[in-house]
Amino acid sequence: MTKEARLIIDGKEYTFPVITGSENEDGIDITQLRNQSGCITLDPGFANTGSCISSIAFIDGEKGVLRYRGIPIEDLAQNSTFIEVAYLLIWGELPSSKQLARFSELLTDNAMLHENLKNHFEGFPWNAHPMAMLSAMINALGCYHKELSDLDAHEAMEAAAARIISKVRTIAAFSYKMTLGEPFIYPAPELRYVSNFLHMMFSVPHKKYEAMPEVVRAIDLMLMLHADHEQNCSTSTVRIVASAGANLFSSISAGVCALWGRQHGGANMAVIKMLEDIYDGGMDAKQCVEMAKDKNNPFRLMGFGHRVYKNYDPRARILKMACDKLFTKLKHSDPLLDIALELEEMALQDDYFQERNLYPNVDFYSGLIMRAIGIPTNMFTVIFAIGRLPGWIAHWREVVEDKKGRIARPRQIYTGYNERHYIPIDKREDK
Numbered sequence: 001m002t003k004e005a006r007l008i009i010d011g012k013e014y015t016f017p018v019i020t021g022s023e024n025e026d027g028i029d030i031t032q033l034r035n036q037s038g039c040i041t042l043d044p045g046f047a048n049t050g051s052c053i054s055s056i057a058f059i060d061g062e063k064g065v066l067r068y069r070g071i072p073i074e075d076l077a078q079n080s081t082f083i084e085v086a087y088l089l090i091w092g093e094l095p096s097s098k099q100l101a102r103f104s105e106l107l108t109d110n111a112m113l114h115e116n117l118k119n120h121f122e123g124f125p126w127n128a129h130p131m132a133m134l135s136a137m138i139n140a141l142g143c144y145h146k147e148l149s150d151l152d153a154h155e156a157m158e159a160a161a162a163r164i165i166s167k168v169r170t171i172a173a174f175s176y177k178m179t180l181g182e183p184f185i186y187p188a189p190e191l192r193y194v195s196n197f198l199h200m201m202f203s204v205p206h207k208k209y210e211a212m213p214e215v216v217r218a219i220d221l222m223l224m225l226h227a228d229h230e231q232n233c234s235t236s237t238v239r240i241v242a243s244a245g246a247n248l249f250s251s252i253s254a255g256v257c258a259l260w261g262r263q264h265g266g267a268n269m270a271v272i273k274m275l276e277d278i279y280d281g282g283m284d285a286k287q288c289v290e291m292a293k294d295k296n297n298p299f300r301l302m303g304f305g306h307r308v309y310k311n312y313d314p315r316a317r318i319l320k321m322a323c324d325k326l327f328t329k330l331k332h333s334d335p336l337l338d339i340a341l342e343l344e345e346m347a348l349q350d351d352y353f354q355e356r357n358l359y360p361n362v363d364f365y366s367g368l369i370m371r372a373i374g375i376p377t378n379m380f381t382v383i384f385a386i387g388r389l390p391g392w393i394a395h396w397r398e399v400v401e402d403k404k405g406r407i408a409r410p411r412q413i414y415t416g417y418n419e420r421h422y423i424p425i426d427k428r429e430d431k
Helices: 033-037 073-079 082-091 097-109 117-122 130-144 154-180 193-202 213-225 233-243 248-259 267-280 285-293 314-330 335-348 351-355 363-373 377-400
Strands: 004-009 012-020 026-028 057-060 065-068
Touching: 004 033, 012 033, 065 073, 065 082, 065 314, 073 213, 073 314, 082 097, 082 154, 082 193, 082 213, 082 377, 097 154, 117 130, 117 154, 130 154, 130 248, 130 377, 154 193, 154 248, 154 377, 193 213, 213 314, 213 363, 213 377, 233 248, 233 377, 248 377, 267 335, 267 363, 267 377, 285 335, 314 363, 335 351, 335 363, 363 377
Parallel strands: none
Antiparallel strands: 004 012, 012 026, 057 065
8 A cells, every 4th residue: 555645734735655665764755845835844954854765874763773785783893894894885785705806906006196196285284184185185086087087887986986995095194194294104005904094194114003903903893883874964965966966076075074074073082072171170970970961061971872873872882892802902091981981881870861862872982992093183083084985985876876866956944034125335324
């Protein structure tokens, strides 16, 4: 039986089809709403609006579920790697050993940047934010790979995906070196994806950095957990820009800018700052929890709660275990971790947090892991962007391959002046 929804406006009834997804989530198709009724919907923040039909990721916020192409994130975290997950997201299926080897080889072969791109870095001040450099440099990449502007062929899409996923870590590492005033370290073809990135970040000409396997695994896991998260702000930005016919590089660059926002990708930095403030201020966890519950207190407990999840963020569970393993291996003692663990324990047992479904999210632990490895806070969002790239690419591909797709063009409810006339300047009154 076909589902439908009925809407009554001023006594007149309109009927709209209901689309049911593969996980039985219903959506009312209002494509013809304005044509039929003259009305539009109003949904600030798009919390109740589906902007597309997608087969990439599934989230059940009530149950704390995240799946990539149908595979639970817990399954992937235990058995897979970031590069394999990238292939899964972009192409829809896990790669065969031959396909994975080919994709890995493309990543290795495309790690270098065109030497002229180094001149672009010199145009930034030494203290420029790495996210500003990342966005600009990704956009500039498109100028050096014009042959990839037409991505109808599978081979061209694979080449473009490999180029941008590979080169983004080189750009990120070079951005970091810029802030230190250190020379750029070129990629080493014998190293794998994460190891190569850490080498470019932390090696110096007289001493090569060799990452411990546990460090590599922690970063790989973090990239994997950030690889896609449905229609978040940055992913929606990529899709909107792609709907205009923009190329992959400029669309991804726009996604980086959206991710840079402190309400989005900057959340893990906010967690570290909060923990530092707690430590420096000599506060204890109980005091902080009480402050967070006080409506009149400006203190916010960062890293708790999520726009979508009304349960424990499944990515946070995975990162918590990874954090414990890494700290044990590094023999790393961090008072901020002790504060974080105590905050989590108290919050999970507090009725106030339970009633509001305020559980730790992925940002609560990702910053602690990066801090332990030695990654500075201004690079946290850059690492997030590297991880999110496969999802952005998958969504860009979904948009451009949709033959029925239309350019994104939201409506609005206008609340400004009604029609009025121009007043000459000599007749205007000062206000």
